[in-house]
Amino acid sequence: MKIVVNVSLKNGVLDSQGKAVHHALNSIGFNNVDNVRVGKQIIFDLNENNEAKAKSDVTKMCEDLLANTVIEDYSIEIVK
Amino acid sequence: MKIVVNVSLKNGVLDSQGKAVHHALNSIGFNNVDNVRVGKQIIFDLNENNEAKAKSDVTKMCEDLLANTVIEDYSIEIVK
Numbered sequence: 001m002k003i004v005v006n007v008s009l010k011n012g013v014l015d016s017q018g019k020a021v022h023h024a025l026n027s028i029g030f031n032n033v034d035n036v037r038v039g040k041q042i043i044f045d046l047n048e049n050n051e052a053k054a055k056s057d058v059t060k061m062c063e064d065l066l067a068n069t070v071i072e073d074y075s076i077e078i079v080k
Numbered sequence: 081m082k083i084v085v086n087v088s089l090k091n092g093v094l095d096s097q098g099k100a101v102h103h104a105l106n107s108i109g110f111n112n113v114d115n116v117r118v119g120k121q122i123i124f125d126l127n128e129n130n131e132a133k134a135k136s137d138v139t140k141m142c143e144d145l146l147a148n149t150v151i152e153d154y155s156i157e158i159v160k
Contacts, residue, residue: 039120040121061110065104
């Protein structure tokens with residue numbers, strides 16, 4: 001099954017990349033944007049048929065490797 | 081309205097970050113993953129009530145700044 005993991009900085013953590021994108025958007029004329037945040041999206045195929053097992057495997061991947069849970073939140077999406 | 085832009089490398093473009101994540105997942109015991117791709121997710125508020133105008137504005141942001149359309153694809157999601 002196809003897995004999509006979204007990792008983003010927690011609210012309250014300074015997002016310097018988001019600030020840079022916000023500034024760049026303003027400088028090319030888009031002044032109607034606000035609260036720009038930049039995160040990561042990790043997409044992969046998981047060779048596992050049991051959805052509950054897949055969910056627990058991917059949660060472990062996020063906790064151990066994909067996200068820094070001190071400053072980042074993650075969400076997991078299972079696409080059939 | 082809230083906008084989510086997902087930017088990912090086109091198929092066929094070498095994704096070295098994805099390869100590194102794939103290797104790291106293997107090394108901590110997850111051998112059931114494949115085709116790992118790492119992309120960016122840009123989330124922001126857009127002060128615009130007209131959905132068609134929002135869509136065209138965000139498309140222009142992607143073409144001009146957020147994505148390198150030579151090597152990257154993007155998708156736009158409008159969350160109310």
